Amino acid sequence: MMIRFPGIVQPGKMMRTKLLLLLTALALALTGGVRADSTNSNTDWFSQAKYGAFMHFLPSGPAGLEQVRQFDVPALAGQLEEMGVGYFVITLGQNSGYFNSPNTAYDRWTGYGPGERCSGRDLPLELFAALQRRGIRLLLYLPCQVPNQDRRAQKAFGLAEGPQDQPLDPAFADKWAEVIQEWSDRYGDKVSGWWFDGGYQHIGFNETIARRYAAAVKHGNPRALVTFNPGVRVVRWTQSEDYTAGELNEPLTQIPAGRWLSGSQWHALTYLGDNWGQRNTRYTDQQWLEWSRAVTAHQGVLTLDMGPNYDPRVGPIGQLAPAQVRQVKALRVGLRDRGRLDKREGGSQPEGRP
Numbered sequence: 001m002m003i004r005f006p007g008i009v010q011p012g013k014m015m016r017t018k019l020l021l022l023l024t025a026l027a028l029a030l031t032g033g034v035r036a037d038s039t040n041s042n043t044d045w046f047s048q049a050k051y052g053a054f055m056h057f058l059p060s061g062p063a064g065l066e067q068v069r070q071f072d073v074p075a076l077a078g079q080l081e082e083m084g085v086g087y088f089v090i091t092l093g094q095n096s097g098y099f100n101s102p103n104t105a106y107d108r109w110t111g112y113g114p115g116e117r118c119s120g121r122d123l124p125l126e127l128f129a130a131l132q133r134r135g136i137r138l139l140l141y142l143p144c145q146v147p148n149q150d151r152r153a154q155k156a157f158g159l160a161e162g163p164q165d166q167p168l169d170p171a172f173a174d175k176w177a178e179v180i181q182e183w184s185d186r187y188g189d190k191v192s193g194w195w196f197d198g199g200y201q202h203i204g205f206n207e208t209i210a211r212r213y214a215a216a217v218k219h220g221n222p223r224a225l226v227t228f229n230p231g232v233r234v235v236r237w238t239q240s241e242d243y244t245a246g247e248l249n250e251p252l253t254q255i256p257a258g259r260w261l262s263g264s265q266w267h268a269l270t271y272l273g274d275n276w277g278q279r280n281t282r283y284t285d286q287q288w289l290e291w292s293r294a295v296t297a298h299q300g301v302l303t304l305d306m307g308p309n310y311d312p313r314v315g316p317i318g319q320l321a322p323a324q325v326r327q328v329k330a331l332r333v334g335l336r337d338r339g340r341l342d343k344r345e346g347g348s349q350p351e352g353r354p
Contacts, residue, residue: 040242042223042225043225043242043243045086045137045192046086046193046225046265047299047300049085049086049087049137049301050086050292050296050302050335051085051086051301051302051303051304051328051331052086052088052089052301052302052303052304053080053085053087053088053089053303053304053305053306053320054088054089054090054141054269054304054305054306055089055090055306055318055320056091056094056276056277056305056307056308057071057090057091057100057308057318058091058093058094058095058098058277059098059099059100059119060098064098065115065120067310067317068100068123069120069121070317071121071123071317071318072316072317072318072319073123073126073318075315075319076127076308076318076319076320077127077130077131077134077136079319079320079325080131080134080136081136082325083325083328083331083332084329084332084336085136086136086137087136087137087139087192087193088127088131088136088137088138088139089139089140089141090123090127090140090141091140091141091142092140092141092142092183093142093143094141094143094147094197095147095148096147097117097147097149097153098117098118098119098147099118099119100119100121100123101121101124101125102114102115102118102119102120103179103182103183104182105178105182106118106153106182109153109156109157109175109179110150110153111152111156117150124138124191125186125190128187128190128191137193139192139193139194139195139225140183140187140191140193140194140195141194141195141196141197142180142183142194142196142197143196143197143198144168144196144197144198144199144209144228145157145159145166145168145172145176146159146176148162148163148164148165148166154166157175157176158172158175165198165200166203167203167204168203168204168205169204170209170212173209173212173213176213177216178216180213180216181216181217181219183220184216184217184218184219184221184224185219185220186220187221188220188221189221189223190221191221191224192221192225193224193226193227193242193243194217194224194226194227195227195229195269196213196226196227196228196229196245197229198229199228199229199237199238199245200230200231201230205230207238207239207240210228210239210240211240213226213228213240214226214240214241225242225265226240226241227242227243227244227245227246227264228241229245231247232247232248232249233248234246234248234256234261234266234267234268236262236263241264242264242265243264243265243266243267243301244261244264244265244266244267244268245267245269246266246267246269246303247268247270248268248269248270249270251291251302252283252287252290252291255291255295255298256295256299258298258299259298259299259300265301266295266298266299266301267301267302267303268295268300268301268302268303269302269303269305270302270305271304271305271306272304272305272306272327272328273305273306273307273321276305277305277308278307279306279307279309279320279321279323280321280323280324281323281324281327285327285330285331285334288330289330289334289335292331292334292335293335296335304328306320306321306324306325306328307320307321307324308320309321
């Protein structure tokens with residue numbers, strides 16, 4: 001029996017992993033799959049979608065995994081359809097060390113048993129089935145490193161230990177790319193894109209690591225979109241991204257000059273409530289509508305973070321707040337009316353959804 005000690009790489013496995021990543025990256029580079037440019041047709045559907053919804057659903061501890069098991073996929077899917085979103089982004093996991101989907105590569109590196117940290121229920125797979133019937137695409141969120149509140153995982157993957165983002169290097173990226181690729185291969189073209197968080201310059205995130213992660217993502221679906229978040233700004237951050245991560249706290253003054261930003265599809269991600277994952281509303285319907293019209297008039301894309309319900313006494317687990325749903329439904333009506341007016345007046349802006 002081969003014993004794997006946390007933090008020690010088995011030589012044969014390391015060589016096979018590096019060879020696989022190298023071959024994948026080479027194939028993608030030859031087909032134009034890693035480096036995005038302003039003729040990247042893979043982003044056409046994204047621009048035409050105009051807007052989508054984002055959910056931080058973050059289990060923490062055994063009780064959190066029970067919430068994953070109770071997540072009401074049909075209830076959420078119905079709300080997303082009512083809002084007219086073209087896509088939905090959900091977190092695989094973040095800082096706590098618990099995930100919304102199984103991953104044997106993660107379990108193998110960390111030594112955790114099946115279902116101990118990675119949910120036994122494959123929530124993204126069930127979401128895909130429900131959303132596909134409604135014409136809504138699925139995207140996934142994942143940090144650029146292992147959960148920063150799990151010292152065991154940090155040690156197993158060769159990172160410094162402590163409750164903050166740790167410096168990255170190519171050796172770590174090879175291991176984390178193995179975890180990414182397992183999800184990518186499992187979901188294939190069921191997942192249309194990825195949003196990676198924490199790609200900060202001050203922790204050593206760079207083009208080399210971006211290429212490794214992009215290759216892992218596109219191994220399962222060569223047309224999957226990918227981006228890496230450098231912090232709160234809209235910028236083309238890497239040559240491997242297809243769209244801007246676009247994290248914004250105060251979005252209403254941020255308007256694209258056009259669809260492309262240095263070759264990346266212009267995209268912004270912000271929150272409907274007072275902060276990420278909150279269930280209230282901070283702007284009026286009219287404020288959101290004016291901003292979204294300005295963004296989509298230039299073929300930009302906007303993603304709105306909305307708060308899920310965790311309390312079964314309030315409603316189905318995973319259901320979005322009614323006040324937020326009403327606000328996005330108003331956005332749908334306003335964008336639809338604007339699209340019809342543009343069409344009557346001879347405008348050439350594609351309507352897409354809604």
